[in-house]
Amino acid sequence: MELDVRGEMCPYPAMKAREALAKLPRGETLEVLTDHAPALSTVPWEGAKLNFRSTIEPAGRGTWRIRLEPATEPLDQKKALAEIAQRAAELARQ
Helix, strand or coil: CEEECCCCCCCHHHHHHHHHHHHCCCCCCEEEEECCCCHHHHHHHHHHHCCEEEEEEECCCCCEEEEEEECCCCCCHHHHHHHHHHHHHHHHHC
C-alpha cells in the first residue's frame, strides 16, 4: 500500500501513517512518500511503536520513500529510536 503525504507537515504524515498501519492487512508493507524532512523520524517512530521496521530512500529532490514492513521479532524501542534518529540526521544532511 502507498500513502502519499507530500505537501503535508507534521504531525499529519505520522498520524496518517499510523492510521494506515492500523488498517494494513497482516504481513503487508506500507510505503510513505513525503517531502517533509521531519517525517523521516516521526513516521518510522510511529511504525516502530507498532512493530514495523523502516527503510528510507531518496525518491527525487527533497522527496523520500519510507518503507514500513512488519518486524519478525519484537523491536527494542530504545534501539529503534536511536537508529531512526541517526538515519534521519544522515538523510537530512544529504
